[in-house]
Each structure stands twice: as structure tokens, then as C-alpha cells.
Amino acid sequence: MPVLRFPTRPASPADPHDFESAALAELDALYRAALRLSPAEADDLVQDTFVKAIRGRARFEPGTNLRAWLFTILMNTWRNRRRDAGRDPVDVDSERVELAAVAADTTASPEDLLLRSTLDADLKAALDRMPPAFREAVWLRDVEEFTYAEIARILDVPVGTVMSRISRGRRQLYEYLTAQGSAVASAGGRG
Amino acid sequence: VGILIRMLCCREIHRLTTPYIDAEASQTDLATVERHLRRCPACQRRIAAERAARDTLKRHCRSPLIEGPAAPEALRTKLANLPGHTIELPASRWRQVAVAAILVVACTVGVLAIFTQGSATVLAAQLVADHVKCVFATADRGPLDPGQVGDRLKSQYGLDVRVPPGSAALGLRLVGARRCLSSDGRTAHLLYSWSGETISLYVIPDDNRPPADVHVMGHDGRLWSRHNRTYVLVAQETGRDLTPVVGHMQRATW
Numbered sequence: 001m002p003v004l005r006f007p008t009r010p011a012s013p014a015d016p017h018d019f020e021s022a023a024l025a026e027l028d029a030l031y032r033a034a035l036r037l038s039p040a041e042a043d044d045l046v047q048d049t050f051v052k053a054i055r056g057r058a059r060f061e062p063g064t065n066l067r068a069w070l071f072t073i074l075m076n077t078w079r080n081r082r083r084d085a086g087r088d089p090v091d092v093d094s095e096r097v098e099l100a101a102v103a104a105d106t107t108a109s110p111e112d113l114l115l116r117s118t119l120d121a122d123l124k125a126a127l128d129r130m131p132p133a134f135r136e137a138v139w140l141r142d143v144e145e146f147t148y149a150e151i152a153r154i155l156d157v158p159v160g161t162v163m164s165r166i167s168r169g170r171r172q173l174y175e176y177l178t179a180q181g182s183a184v185a186s187a188g189g190r191g
Numbered sequence: 192v193g194i195l196i197r198m199l200c201c202r203e204i205h206r207l208t209t210p211y212i213d214a215e216a217s218q219t220d221l222a223t224v225e226r227h228l229r230r231c232p233a234c235q236r237r238i239a240a241e242r243a244a245r246d247t248l249k250r251h252c253r254s255p256l257i258e259g260p261a262a263p264e265a266l267r268t269k270l271a272n273l274p275g276h277t278i279e280l281p282a283s284r285w286r287q288v289a290v291a292a293i294l295v296v297a298c299t300v301g302v303l304a305i306f307t308q309g310s311a312t313v314l315a316a317q318l319v320a321d322h323v324k325c326v327f328a329t330a331d332r333g334p335l336d337p338g339q340v341g342d343r344l345k346s347q348y349g350l351d352v353r354v355p356p357g358s359a360a361l362g363l364r365l366v367g368a369r370r371c372l373s374s375d376g377r378t379a380h381l382l383y384s385w386s387g388e389t390i391s392l393y394v395i396p397d398d399n400r401p402p403a404d405v406h407v408m409g410h411d412g413r414l415w416s417r418h419n420r421t422y423v424l425v426a427q428e429t430g431r432d433l434t435p436v437v438g439h440m441q442r443a444t445w
Binding site for chain 2 (some may be wrong): 008018024027028030031032035036043046048049093120121123124127138139142143147148156163165166167170171173174177
């Protein structure tokens with residue numbers, strides 16, 4: 001198996017004990033990612049990830065991004081499980097997504113529509129509605145702040161696909177949020 | 192014609208908008224996008240929408256509802272005490288050598304098996320090689336449900352096996368199952384964690400061998416037969432008494 005290289009950014013634990021401590025420091029982020037993938041399997045996914053990381057730590061290159069490496073193992077573990085179960089993790093209606101930005105309300109500025117009134121619950125609902133492939137790409141970029149190249153390795157797709165998923169995912173998120181905002185406004189008006 | 196040209200132009204620009212928003216576009220692409228945006232309100236709206244979604248997520252992502260819960264303390268404790276934390280693994284070069292050695296032994300044993308069919312020691316050696324390879328490559332997925340594992344072996348591989356459950360009293364958990372390629376792929380291989388150590392139970396159909404205890408390649412093997420099947424339990428030789436585990440397996444498969 002080739003050595004994975006993740007240029008840039010923190011965490012370069014050469015010592016085994018440092019490696020374990022550094023890996024455990026990423027536990028919450030990994031657990032949350034596992035929860036998004038499969039709440040029922042989150043514990044098992046994270047445990048598998050750590051077992052593989054510890055067994056394979058010789059393949060980790062000190063000076064590179066440990067967090068990205070751990071996320072890659074997590075996603076590989078998830079994909080293997082899905083493959084074992086004969087399911088396809090990617091279910092994307094691309095045409096519908098392509099239409100999202102076109103269908104969006106253009107009378108108010110998008111920033112105003114969203115930043116003014118988005119509630120956590122709306123955002124949570126919108127994220128839950130997104131196809132997992134898009135949601136994960138957007139989350140890895142905007143929350144975990146990985147580079148496109150790191151996300152490509154984590155998701156095992158080309159960089160171009162990463163950018164496309166992020167773009168489509170964000171526009172879909174926007175579409176959902178604006179739709180929810182309209183619904184809230186309408187309900188308020190009627191009440 | 193003007194609209195058509197602008198649409199074609201927009202399509203090219205769409206490819207660049209995400210890196211433009213994330214400040215990862217090259218200087219050339221940056222200038223191209225900005226030049227286009229000066230005369231294209233549709234692309235301005237598209238970029239504003241994507242940027243608004245990104246900024247909204249960034250702004251709210253640390254709220255507990257969005258971010259989700261932290262890892263449970265029990266999981267943290269479990270991971271901090273994984274067996275691997277105290278076991279130094281060989282460096283990758285030595286790992287390759289070890290795998291190669293296992294394969295050589297497995298091949299040698301396989302050839303020997305052809306000429307000495309029926310030898311419990313040869314069979315055990317063959318399975319020990321398989322066991323070492325699998326322990327090396329298999330993550331603990333357990334505890335698994337024995338009924339589901341039996342169903343999976345039946346539906347995927349046609350292996351009809353009564354899968355012994357784990358035992359809390361023995362510290363035994365069912366953690367994996369696969370088809371072993373010995374006996375033309377008809378052997379079921381069940382993996383258990385026994386107080387942290389991985390042990391294997393092989394179930395070979397249409398095979399009847401007398402009970403035997405063998406010690407080979409640093410491992411203990413226990414053989415017994417029942418209902419036209421031979422069972423082989425393989426564990427690393429650590430001085431621990433396998434008898435309670437063998438008794439449990441036998442009772443579960445009677």
C-alpha cells in the first residue's frame with residue numbers, strides 16, 4: 001500500500017505515544033463524522049479507524065496532516081462496510097442540484113436572506129436533507145477546513161469532483177435554507 | 192446569439208467559482224472570474240448564494256445542534272486502552288517480510304497437505320498460517336450477532352454453520368467471520384476475541400477427524416469432529432488453557 005502524503009498543517013507525531021495522544025485528540029471530530037455517516041455504527045466505525053490507524057501507523061508520514069489521514073481511514077472503513085453490505089453511498093440527483101441556483105429567489109440579496117434569520121434548527125434540517133456525498137464534501141471543506149487535495153484523498157475522488165460536490169452541495173444548502181425561510185415567513189404571516 | 196454566448200461563457204465560469212470563493216483559484220482564473228462577474232448578474236447571484244451557504248455553515252457549525260455530540264467517555268476510555276497501544280508493531284518493511292514468510296509457509300504447508308492428507312498437524316499448520324494472516328489484516332468488528340453471522344455465511348457463501356456465540360463468563364466475543372479458502376472455499380472461519388486475544392474457529396464440512404491437540408508454529412490447535420464436520424480452534428500459544436473455550440464451542444455446536 002502506498003504511503004499517503006498529506007502536505008501542510010499540524011500534527012507530526014513521530015513517537016508512538018505522541019501518535020496515540022495526537023490521534024485521541026481528533027476523537028471528537030472523527031466521532032461526529034462517523035455519526036453523520038451512520039449513527040448506528042458510529043462507535044464501531046471510530047473504533048475500527050483507531051485500530052487500523054494504530055496498526056498502520058508506520059505508514060503515516062510524520063510532518064503531514066494526521067487529522068486528514070485519520071479521516072481517510074474512517075471514510076475507507078465506511079466505504080468498505082457499505083460495499084460489504086452491497087449498498088451505494090452516493091445517491092445524487094445532479095440535475096435537480098444544477099437547477100437549485102437558478103430556482104433561488106433573486107429579489108433579495110442571498111446574504112440578507114440567510115445571515116439575517118437562519119436558525120440552527122433550519123440549518124440542521126437542511127444539512128440532513130442533503131445527499132451524503134455533497135454534505136460530506138461541504139462539511140470537510142467549510143467546517144473541518146481541509147484543502148481540496150486532502151478532501152480528494154479522504155473521499156477517494158478526483159479534486160475536480162471535490163470542487164463540483166462542494167459547489168453543488170453549497171447551492172443545494174442555500175436552496176433548502178431559502179425554502180425553509182420562505183415557509184417560516186409565510187406561516188408567520190398567516191398566524 | 193448574445194445570450195447563447197453568455198451561457199457558454201457562464202458554463203466555463205461555473206467550473207471556477209468554488210475555488211474563486213475559497214481563494215484557491217490561480218491568479219489567471221481569479222482575473223477571468225472577476226472580469227466575467229462585472230457583466231454577468233446571474234453568476235454574481237450564483238456566487239453570492241454559494242458564499243452565503245458557506246458563511247452560514249461556518250457561523251453555525253460550532254453550535255451543539257449542528258456539530259453533534261462529543262465522543263462518549265466510554266468510547267474514549269476504550270480507545271485509550273486498545274491492545275495495540277501497548278503492542279509495538281513491526282515496521283512496514285518487516286511487516287512485508289512477515290507476510291511473505293506467512294505466504295511461503297502457507298504454500299509449503301499446502302503442498303505438504305496434498306501428500307499427507309489426514310495429518311492433524313499439517314491441517315493445523317495450514318490453518319495457523321491462515322489465522323496469523325487474518326489476525327494481521329482484520330479489525331475487531333464485534334461483538335457480532337451469531338445468528339446474523341450464520342445467515343450471512345449461508346447467503347453469501349452457501350456455508351451452513353452453527354455459529355457459537357460469545358460468552359461473557361469466558362471473556363469471549365464473536366468479532367468476525369469469513370470464508371477460508373482451504374477445502375475449496377467451503378471452510379468457515381470465525382474470529383473471536385478472547386480477553387483481548389484473537390482466536391479462530393474453523394469449521395470444515397464433510398470431514399471427520401479424531402480429536403487432537405497440536406502445537407505448531409507457536410500456536411495451539413484443538414481438533415474435534417461432530418455431525419460430519421471438523422472443528423479446529425487456533426490460538427497463539429500463551430500458556431492459557433483452551434479447554435473452557437473448546438468446551439463452550441463444543442456445547443454450542445452439538
